[in-house]
Structure formats: C-alpha cells, structure tokens
Amino acid sequence: MLRRVRVFSHPNSLLVGHVRNLLEGAGIPCDLRNWILAGGMGDLAPIDCEPELWVMPEDEARARVVIDQWRQGAEAVVSPGARLLRGWRCQHCGEWHDDHFDTCWQCGLERPDP
Numbered sequence: 001m002l003r004r005v006r007v008f009s010h011p012n013s014l015l016v017g018h019v020r021n022l023l024e025g026a027g028i029p030c031d032l033r034n035w036i037l038a039g040g041m042g043d044l045a046p047i048d049c050e051p052e053l054w055v056m057p058e059d060e061a062r063a064r065v066v067i068d069q070w071r072q073g074a075e076a077v078v079s080p081g082a083r084l085l086r087g088w089r090c091q092h093c094g095e096w097h098d099d100h101f102d103t104c105w106q107c108g109l110e111r112p113d114p
C-alpha cells in the first residue's frame with residue numbers, strides 16, 4: 001500500500017470534487033476519501049467525515065501549488081462549467097464558500113457585501 005498525503009479537505013463535497021478536477025486536469029492523480037453526497041447540491045457532510053483529497057507524496061508539492069493558485073484567484077483558473085466558484089471568500093480566514101452560504105462555516109463571519 002503506497003503512502004498518500006492529504007492535500008485538501010472541505011465539508012462541501014462539491015468543492016472537493018472541483019479541486020479534484022483541477023488536480024487531475026494538472027495531471028495529478030488523487031484519491032477521494034469520505035466522499036458523501038448527502039442529498040442536493042452543496043449539502044454539508046458531517047464535520048467528522050469531511051471529504052478529503054489525497055495524492056502521492058511526489059505530487060504533493062505540485063498539488064499544493066494548484067490548490068494555492070485556485071484559492072488565491074479562483075476566477076482565473078476556473079474551468080468552464082465550474083459554476084460553484086461564483087462563491088465568496090471569507091475576509092477573515094480566507095475560506096471559500098458557495099453562493100448560498102451567508103456566513104463562514106469556519107469562523108462564522110458574515111458574507112461581505114459585493
């Protein structure tokens with residue numbers, strides 16, 4: 001069994017799925033763990049089983065670059081059809097949220113006005 005490294009996790013499984021697409025689009029194979037789609041779009045998984053992305057150790061550095069770039073400028077690297085990233089970013093902790101969240105899931109800060 002090869003060792004893997006966790007590079008991303010988020011309670012929004014759609015977001016995790018999107019990051020997986022980014023990684024695989026960059027040629028980085030990744031494993032999805034704790035993947036639960038409990039109902040409709042954007043449902044949150046229970047906090048103790050957040051969907052996670054794991055990659056091979058040799059791909060970790062590259063994966064983190066891809067994820068960092070996405071976090072810093074999601075609009076710029078968004079692929080066609082990834083409408084999820086019309087979301088917003090918490091000004092306090094930097095987490096991304098889907099449009100229908102009004103407060104940050106991580107720190108509770110309210111969504112800033114556009």
Ligand SMILES: [Zn+2]
Binds near residue numbers: 091093104
């Ligand atoms: Zn926050």
